[in-house]
Amino acid sequence: MSRPRDLVAHALTKIYGSASSATTALAGVDLVVRAGESVAVMGPSGSGKSTLLHCLAGVVRPTSGEVVWDGRPIGSLPDAPRTALRRTDFGFVFQSGQLLPELPAEENAALPLMLRGVPRAEAVTAAREWLAWLGLRGMETRRPGELSGGQAQRVAVARAMVASPGVIFADEPTGALDQASGHGVLEVLTTAARRTGASLVVVTHDESVAAWCGRVLHMRDGRVVSERRPAVAP
Numbered sequence: 001m002s003r004p005r006d007l008v009a010h011a012l013t014k015i016y017g018s019a020s021s022a023t024t025a026l027a028g029v030d031l032v033v034r035a036g037e038s039v040a041v042m043g044p045s046g047s048g049k050s051t052l053l054h055c056l057a058g059v060v061r062p063t064s065g066e067v068v069w070d071g072r073p074i075g076s077l078p079d080a081p082r083t084a085l086r087r088t089d090f091g092f093v094f095q096s097g098q099l100l101p102e103l104p105a106e107e108n109a110a111l112p113l114m115l116r117g118v119p120r121a122e123a124v125t126a127a128r129e130w131l132a133w134l135g136l137r138g139m140e141t142r143r144p145g146e147l148s149g150g151q152a153q154r155v156a157v158a159r160a161m162v163a164s165p166g167v168i169f170a171d172e173p174t175g176a177l178d179q180a181s182g183h184g185v186l187e188v189l190t191t192a193a194r195r196t197g198a199s200l201v202v203v204t205h206d207e208s209v210a211a212w213c214g215r216v217l218h219m220r221d222g223r224v225v226s227e228r229r230p231a232v233a234p
């Protein structure tokens with residue numbers, strides 16, 4: 001049964017292109033991500049991981065099936081309310097290159113609040129608190145080009161967290177980092193999610209990243225083919 005703040009996929013399919021050149025990226029995925037749960041999505045290249053994440057996050061509209069977030073069907077919502085819901089309820093961390101190069105760290109991290117109409121000073125104060133919590137005190141006014149890859153990803157985590165999302169979606173969040181920085185980012189991401197009670201859905205190729213999550217799904221050919229729970233997160 002679906003509970004408040006659960007993210008649920010029912011018989012999700014996604015077919016890109018049309019008849020002669022159609023690609024089935026999702027071939028029927030059923031999934032429940034419970035409130036506060038962290039789920040890693042693994043599988044070979046082209047197995048549908050990013051498509052699943054994008055459908056769950058309301059970025060891509062499924063061909064059939066439905067995504068239900070907190071009791072509300074979102075896959076079939078028109079674009080405007082779907083975008084609004086993404087802004088209020090979800091946070092995103094991508095591999096890299098997601099920060100605006102001309103803005104200081106604190107404004108990059110404050111953007112989701114400013115997009116919601118929170119006054120700049122208030123948004124920046126909240127962003128600075130997250131940056132400090134993530135170990136970036138003193139770097140608030142640096143631009144992304146003045147930060148290391150790991151520091152920039154922490155700013156991206158601050159931006160994902162600042163508006164208190166219900167779910168954080170991360171697509172290869174450590175893919176551009178060396179192993180030590182990558183683990184640091186995953187540690188803060190999972191800890192931040194636990195701190196706020198947010199759920200976390202992470203697409204990754206890295207077993208040690210998946211080990212930080214409560215549940216690991218394996219995809220092949222657009223389906224979830226197996227599922228396991230790592231023994232203990234490090």
Ligand SMILES: Nc1ncnc2c1ncn2[C@@H]1O[C@H](COP(=O)(O)OP(=O)(O)OP(=O)(O)O)[C@@H](O)[C@H]1O
Pocket residue numbers: 016017023024025043044045046047048049050051052
């Ligand atoms: N916008 C698109 N238009 C057409 N086909 C697409 C599109 N996006 C993805 N695909 C196809 O859908 C399938 C699943 O792609 P997806 O990116 O979800 O896989 P993935 O498991 O995330 O791969 P990777 O690990 O390489 O990022 C692939 O065959 C891909 O070529």
